[in-house]
Amino acid sequence: MPDGVILVDKPAGVTSHDVVAGQRRRLPRGTKVGHAGTLDPFATGLLLILVGRATRVQRYVMALEKRYDVVAHFGARSDTGDRDGTITETGVLPDGDLPLPTGRLRQRPPAYSAIKIGGRRAYDLARAGVAVEVPERTVDVFAFDELWRDADRRAYRIRCGSGTYVRSLVMALGDAYCEELRRTGIGPFEVAAADPEALIDLGDALTFLPGVTLDPGAAVRAGHGQPVSVPPGSDPVAGAADAPVAVRLLDHDGLIAVAEPRPDGTIKPVVGFRG
Secondary structure (H helix, E strand, C coil): CEEEEEEEEECCCCCCHHHHHHHHHHHCCCEEEEEEECCCCCEEEEEEEEEEHHHHHHHHHHHCCCCEEEEECEEEEEECCCCCCCEEEEECCCCCCCCCCCEEEEEECCCCCCCCEEEEEEHHHHCCCCCCCCEEEEEEEEEEEEEEEEEEEEEEEEEECCCCCHHHHHCCCCCCEEEEEEEEHHHHHHHHHCCCCCCCHHHHHHHCCCCCCCCCCHHHHHHCCCCEECCCCCCCCCCCCCCCCCCCEEEEEEEEEEEEEEECEEEEEEEEEEC
C-alpha cells in the first residue's frame, strides 16, 4: 500500500470529504486516506491528503502554520461568515486603514463550523435553528497584510497557526464576510506544487520534523517502540526549552518512527513505521 502525502488544489463548490473520496477511489482498494485540515466548500486551495501510514501523523501535519489569501466584502454580513450564507446588506463601509491584529489572539469560531458542541457539529445545530455560541479559543496570527482595496472589497494575506478561523478574522473587521478564500500553503507545502496524481513519499513529507539518526542498536529498540537516548550532537531534542515537539528517528534504511522528547532526556517513539 502507498504511504505519503498528496497535494491537491481544491476547487470551489466541493467539500474536503469529496476530495478525500475521489482519492480513495483512485488508490488501491483498502488504502487508508484522510486529510490534514478542512477547507470550507466555497474556499479553494491547498488540501493535504494523507495516504496509508501518513494518516498516523495527522496531528503533526495539522499543527503546521497555514497561509491564506482572502477577499473581504464590506457593507454586509453573512450568518456563516462567507458568501454561501444568508447575506444581510448594511451599507456600513470602513473609512481608511483598519487595524489588522496579529500575535496571540482570543477568537470565537463561527457558529457554522465543524467544532463539536455536546457531541454535535456546530454547523448541524445552526442549520437546525439552534442558537449556537461556540467557545472562544486562543489562536496565533503571525502576519495580516492588506494587498489591495477597491470600493467595498479588500484583499488580505494571512499567515496563522493551526485552528485559526479566517472567517472570524474577517468578521471581526466590521460588517464584512469572506467573499473569496484561498489556502496557499501549509508549512513547507505550497499550492503551486499541487498535483492530485503525485504521491510525496512519507519520509520526504515529514522532513519538516528534525531528524535524529540512531546507531543500529538504538534503531532496533526504537523500532520496537522503546525509548532511546539522544545521540551526541542532536540537541536540542530533549530536556531543552527550545526542544521540538517531535522528531523523526532514522537509520541507514530510512524512517523508523516519529518520537517525542521526554523530560528524562530520552526520546520515545509514538508512531512507528517498522514491522
